[in-house]
Amino acid sequence: MATAPCSFSKIALGGSETSGLPHHLNNACCRKKSYFCKEVGARASGFCDRLIIKQILRRNNIHRNQAIQCVLSGEKESELKISGQTLDDYSKSGLRGKLNKVVLAYSGGLDTSVIVPWLRENYGCEVVCFTADVGQGAMEMEGLERKAKASGASQLVVKDLKEEFVKDYIFPCLRAGAVYERKYLLGTSMARPVIAKAMVDVAREVGADAVSHGCTGKGNDQVRFELTFFALNPELKVVAPWREWEITGREDAVEYAKKHNIPVAVSKKSIYSRDRNLWHLSHEGDILEDPANEPKKDMYMMTDDPEEAPNQPEYVEIGINSGVPVSVNGKELSPASLLTELNELGRKHGIGRIDMVENRLVGMKSRGVYETPGGTILWAGVRELESLTLDRETMQVKDMLALKYAELVYAGRWFDPLRQSMDAFMEEITKTTTGSVTLKLYKGSVNVASRKSPYSLYREDISSFENGLIYNQADAAGFIRLYGLPMKVRAMLEKGI
Numbered sequence: 001m002a003t004a005p006c007s008f009s010k011i012a013l014g015g016s017e018t019s020g021l022p023h024h025l026n027n028a029c030c031r032k033k034s035y036f037c038k039e040v041g042a043r044a045s046g047f048c049d050r051l052i053i054k055q056i057l058r059r060n061n062i063h064r065n066q067a068i069q070c071v072l073s074g075e076k077e078s079e080l081k082i083s084g085q086t087l088d089d090y091s092k093s094g095l096r097g098k099l100n101k102v103v104l105a106y107s108g109g110l111d112t113s114v115i116v117p118w119l120r121e122n123y124g125c126e127v128v129c130f131t132a133d134v135g136q137g138a139m140e141m142e143g144l145e146r147k148a149k150a151s152g153a154s155q156l157v158v159k160d161l162k163e164e165f166v167k168d169y170i171f172p173c174l175r176a177g178a179v180y181e182r183k184y185l186l187g188t189s190m191a192r193p194v195i196a197k198a199m200v201d202v203a204r205e206v207g208a209d210a211v212s213h214g215c216t217g218k219g220n221d222q223v224r225f226e227l228t229f230f231a232l233n234p235e236l237k238v239v240a241p242w243r244e245w246e247i248t249g250r251e252d253a254v255e256y257a258k259k260h261n262i263p264v265a266v267s268k269k270s271i272y273s274r275d276r277n278l279w280h281l282s283h284e285g286d287i288l289e290d291p292a293n294e295p296k297k298d299m300y301m302m303t304d305d306p307e308e309a310p311n312q313p314e315y316v317e318i319g320i321n322s323g324v325p326v327s328v329n330g331k332e333l334s335p336a337s338l339l340t341e342l343n344e345l346g347r348k349h350g351i352g353r354i355d356m357v358e359n360r361l362v363g364m365k366s367r368g369v370y371e372t373p374g375g376t377i378l379w380a381g382v383r384e385l386e387s388l389t390l391d392r393e394t395m396q397v398k399d400m401l402a403l404k405y406a407e408l409v410y411a412g413r414w415f416d417p418l419r420q421s422m423d424a425f426m427e428e429i430t431k432t433t434t435g436s437v438t439l440k441l442y443k444g445s446v447n448v449a450s451r452k453s454p455y456s457l458y459r460e461d462i463s464s465f466e467n468g469l470i471y472n473q474a475d476a477a478g479f480i481r482l483y484g485l486p487m488k489v490r491a492m493l494e495k496g497i
Helices: 048-057 110-123 144-149 161-177 186-206 223-233 250-258 335-348 373-389 394-409 419-428 475-485 485-494
Strands: 010-015 016-019 067-071 077-085 101-105 127-131 155-160 210-212 237-239 273-276 281-284 314-321 324-328 352-359 365-371 435-441 445-452
Touching: 067 365, 067 485, 101 110, 101 186, 110 127, 110 210, 110 250, 127 144, 127 186, 127 394, 144 155, 155 186, 161 324, 161 335, 161 373, 161 394, 161 419, 186 210, 186 281, 186 394, 210 419, 223 237, 324 335, 324 373, 324 475, 335 373, 373 435, 373 445, 394 419, 475 485
Parallel strands: 010 077, 101 127, 101 210, 127 155, 210 237
Antiparallel strands: 010 016, 067 077, 273 281, 281 365, 314 324, 314 435, 352 365, 435 445
């Protein structure tokens, strides 16, 4: 009598679905002879399935008086329901492989809600959702634990990263003067590494062997997350569902959620793709995809319309210590509190709006509109103070390095030794960038009103046209002759002199 491998399609355990046999029963059959069914007349069907399940339960030594109900049919899915303690999910493979526990970057939106059951189904794993508070707002944090558990996650871990985000990521970029492609103040670029770093920490705390994110395969964020994972824990496996699954859009995701009984809010999706944190708010998509279209006035959320801003300017004094902001109008504040206060001032005066077409890391151009109210004020303040404290050669080198610094941050290389080495240079070179700057805020503009520093290289007694004690104007004649000598020699050659 011939033997044939049994058909073992899907088993649902505690709400999650896995396909195929556990990892020790590869390719729908066990390598051991005892896991084969003998054909008795007709093809193996329900009887065969029952035999396999009994063998699995014996092999795993399941006891504690669990009540087990099997509903089996030859051509339909198998479903295993267990009351009391559930069968150990971690002993089974999913459709795509086997992972033990995955930490998922979780927002509570449709995509990440669908990713939870998708991970369980495809990798047979426990899912721990992680949410970082980087200042995206209370509304986005509301009800997250309920949503995560309803999607099938075992738990939600939330960490407040606002102070760390501003102190250890935003302020170093500000000190470096990092701006990507002349305009972009790197709001999303700086946020991703602090979130990814926290995910690595959570993975260690909960004993996870993998991490996952909901970034698309067209964007920059997938690179920023994964390079951080590589740098901080290269042993972690990375799962990027958007590069693996068959879901192609919102309708597919909603259908998948319904199929797996995942509650999702039935609300009108924003026409824009947005990312918000304490530093900025970005807008992409819809009419912005055509660079010829002007942004609509009702699109902006973090800044008021400059045309409707107060008709009177407002002055704000920023205190700076070694290139890092420390106070507003004489009041010392924590990094996050300082930025929050300047965000409100910038919002009121319509400051920090930019519209740009940028070159994404993955090769394509994209059009985005950014609101960075407090960040724009701070960037202007630090730059103006440096005009007092940095000499010409130092400023030129710093500006050149700032371009590379911004490129590294944009490309997700925050933990690259090159950026860290450049940051050491920036920290050293700005030690004397200490003092205060008063800025004038008026209808979308930021202009300097005054600058003061105990380390100022500006000397009124040298610069003044009224005083010649230190600088003798007659000395300039010899300087010009020497400085212009190469040009003079070339001209003499060309004229045959």
